[in-house]
Amino acid sequence: MIEALQFDFMRNALIAGTLVSVACGIIGTFVVINRIVFISGGIAHAAYGGIGLGYFFKLSPVLGAVIFSVAAALGMGIVQRRTHQRADTMIGVMWAIGMAIGIILIDLTEGYKADLMSYLFGSILTVTSHDLLIMLILDIVIVILAIAFYRELLAISFDEVFATISNVPVNVIYLTLMCMIALTIVMMMRVVGLIMVIALLTMPAAISGQYMKSMKKMMALASLLGIVFTTSGLWLSYLLNLTSGATIILVAGLGYCLSAIAQLFKKRLSSAAIREAPTSNQSRY
Amino acid sequence: MGTSDIAERPSEVISIRNLWAGYDHEPVLEAINLSVEELDFIGLIGPNGSGKTTFFKVLLGLLKPMHGEVRILGMSVQKGRRYIGYVPQSVEFDHAFPISVWEVVLLGRLGKRRLFQPYTAKDQTIVANALRDVDMLHLRDRAISELSGGQRKRVYIARALATKPRILLLDEPLAGIDPQAGSHIYELLKQLNRHLTILLISHDIGAIAACVKTVGCLNRRLFYHGEKQITPEMLNTVYNCPVDLIAHGIPHRVFSSHFIEEIKQARERGGRE
Numbered sequence: 398m399i400e401a402l403q404f405d406f407m408r409n410a411l412i413a414g415t416l417v418s419v420a421c422g423i424i425g426t427f428v429v430i431n432r433i434v435f436i437s438g439g440i441a442h443a444a445y446g447g448i449g450l451g452y453f454f455k456l457s458p459v460l461g462a463v464i465f466s467v468a469a470a471l472g473m474g475i476v477q478r479r480t481h482q483r484a485d486t487m488i489g490v491m492w493a494i495g496m497a498i499g500i501i502l503i504d505l506t507e508g509y510k511a512d513l514m515s516y517l518f519g520s521i522l523t524v525t526s527h528d529l530l531i532m533l534i535l536d537i538v539i540v541i542l543a544i545a546f547y548r549e550l551l552a553i554s555f556d557e558v559f560a561t562i563s564n565v566p567v568n569v570i571y572l573t574l575m576c577m578i579a580l581t582i583v584m585m586m587r588v589v590g591l592i593m594v595i596a597l598l599t600m601p602a603a604i605s606g607q608y609m610k611s612m613k614k615m616m617a618l619a620s621l622l623g624i625v626f627t628t629s630g631l632w633l634s635y636l637l638n639l640t641s642g643a644t645i646i647l648v649a650g651l652g653y654c655l656s657a658i659a660q661l662f663k664k665r666l667s668s669a670a671i672r673e674a675p676t677s678n679q680s681r682y
Numbered sequence: 683m684g685t686s687d688i689a690e691r692p693s694e695v696i697s698i699r700n701l702w703a704g705y706d707h708e709p710v711l712e713a714i715n716l717s718v719e720e721l722d723f724i725g726l727i728g729p730n731g732s733g734k735t736t737f738f739k740v741l742l743g744l745l746k747p748m749h750g751e752v753r754i755l756g757m758s759v760q761k762g763r764r765y766i767g768y769v770p771q772s773v774e775f776d777h778a779f780p781i782s783v784w785e786v787v788l789l790g791r792l793g794k795r796r797l798f799q800p801y802t803a804k805d806q807t808i809v810a811n812a813l814r815d816v817d818m819l820h821l822r823d824r825a826i827s828e829l830s831g832g833q834r835k836r837v838y839i840a841r842a843l844a845t846k847p848r849i850l851l852l853d854e855p856l857a858g859i860d861p862q863a864g865s866h867i868y869e870l871l872k873q874l875n876r877h878l879t880i881l882l883i884s885h886d887i888g889a890i891a892a893c894v895k896t897v898g899c900l901n902r903r904l905f906y907h908g909e910k911q912i913t914p915e916m917l918n919t920v921y922n923c924p925v926d927l928i929a930h931g932i933p934h935r936v937f938s939s940h941f942i943e944e945i946k947q948a949r950e951r952g953g954r955e
Contacts, residue, residue: 430779545798552789555781556773559841562742562763563793606778610825615780 401635406522410641413524414627416532417588418601422620423543424581425602426612427574431554434599436473436575439488441582441594443469443495448516448591449502458516462583469495470579474572519590519642521631528587535584539577543616546570551612588627589642600649601626604656626652693720695849695879696741701750703733703740709748710736714904718849723875724906725894726883732901734883738853741881742768755848764793767842767878769835771854777827783837784822787812790844812843816870832863839870850874852882868893 401407428437447465451458472491477484503510512520543550549570552560561567585594605618630645637644696718704710710733718724728734739745740752743759754762767790790812791805813819816836826834835855842850855871856864871880872893883900884890890897898906 548789548792548801549797551781551785552792555779555786555789556770558742558744558770559768559773559789560792561744562766562768563789563845564760564764565792606780610780611782611785612780 401632406524407631407635409524409526409529410521410631411628412529413521413532413588414631414645415624416529416536417585417597418623418627419536419620420532420539420581420584421598421623422601422605422618423539423616424578425598425623426605426616426619427550427554428578429599429602429606430612430615431574433477433578434595435485436470436477436488437578437582437598438595439473439492439495440466440470440575440579441586441591442492444579444582444586445499445516445591446495446497446502447499448513449499449506452506452510452513453502459583459586462516462586463580465495466579466583467576470575471572474575478568478571515590516586517590517592518640519586519588519593521588521627521641521645524587532584532587535580539581542573542577546573547613550574554612589645593642593646596646597623597626597649600653604653607656607660622649622652694718695720695722695755696881697751697753699751701740701752702748703736703745703750704748705736705745707748710902711740711904712902714750716898716904716906718879718881721875721877721879723871723880723893723895724882724898725890725896726881726898726900726904726906727885727887727890728883728900729885732885734885734900735853737900738768738851738883741851742766764845765848767845767847767850769838769842769850769852769855771857772834773838779827781826782822783813783818783824783826783829784809786826786837787840787844790841793845808846809840809844812840813837815843815874816840817866830863832859832867835859835863835867836870839867843874847878849879849881852880854884855882856884856886865892 402411428434444462444466446469447461447463448458449461450456450465451461454461469491473488476487476491480487503513512523515523549560549565552563552565553567553570557567581598582591582594585597589597601619601622602615604622605615609615609618626649627645630648631641633639633648634641634644694717696716698714698716701714702709702712714737726734726737736745740747741754741759741763743763752759755765756762787809788801788805791801791808794805795801810819813822816839818833818836818840821829821833826837829837839852850871852871855867859867871882874880875895880894882890882894887897894910896906896908896910898904
């Protein structure tokens, strides 16, 4: 397996997996504890509209995806905050419209559409060192924002009303978080593809949340788990000659299932221990 | 809070004049007038949908009044709410939210500083004192999700105290708490009332009567005369059917004996029908 490392593309892929995992761990934690997994899925799919835009206007599809996903993130964030009912319906609508725009724009684009599938299903093996640089910069931005606004983000995630009356600029912080989610999603698009983005965004954070009792630790473990999943998924896809994005997701999914089962057993055991203690006492009488 | 500024304190801490508030042009609160004095301990009761929560939302600046004026310590609500410690009925958070008791109470210090400014040693002391006040310091590292309802309520009270408030607003302080834990909380509130003005709302008269100094009834309109006794007229206006309310043991001293008799008769009549 070591010989795979002599290929540039394999080295780049491993670095990309690591960089993406850091962003995923931090942003995924916010997504999970704020229960906005659905919004993140919406942003990811709406980003496809941006890919279409990129093709149609002969721009970079990644740039198009950035524009569309940030716009979708802000739109969905505002809808979520302003409308008190059926925000999920509107988010679903935006999700579908974004995708449809992408498909139509690609239909209207003349000529050969190279690597269209790679945006949907990921192409971690074609990551260039230029891409890596962008990922690194995004990581740094996300880490700095998360540290700078840690308390504010914790406050609005835990109790928004209290944050509001403490005069925390709740809307600004929330919409900044939405933009960070959008940028993370575009970054992840290279690794696992838009369709599977939410899986990698949420699974490491969800597993981590089962063990960690502070947001900082939850982020750290989620990032670490992300690195483990992307690296092992990549090796496995190399060994078995499978699609890398899907393999990474399946590895993460397996980790999630194992962790959920372990939690279930833990609960069973502790509740059984509680049940047994009084009954053994009673049997003496 | 130093002793030096006591002389400058206005005795009126909250002033509400002809307040109308509601949602989508539909008023929930009508023509509310209220003057809360320093160190008052007012309990407001009202049935579900009587506008209790809306009333607090207005006081906290979460809902703009349609009409009328609210001043807190002579300031606008947006400015004055810095001096209000708010204890919500419950906080809707993810059941596995990764936050410790200590971190929750530390959030009480958030409004006291600018962005990027870290918490200081003074903040840590204030948080420790607030947790000691509610007797929760020993559970400081416990995750909030591992606490019982009563303990959680104490943490929210500590968080409100950590803001160093002059006024404490409590929304249904006893909801979902067993009676023993409830009486602890009331003892605590009585103590806090020595240097804090307290306003609490509840749908449960019995619970309120145990500790407040004065009682008011709210049902779209506010009936408050700065007294401890609830008159039958007040209740009849607020609750169309007082019988249901009195069903579970209410300390009799809230009502005149004449009123208790009246209710018993009403209940018997109701039973016969």
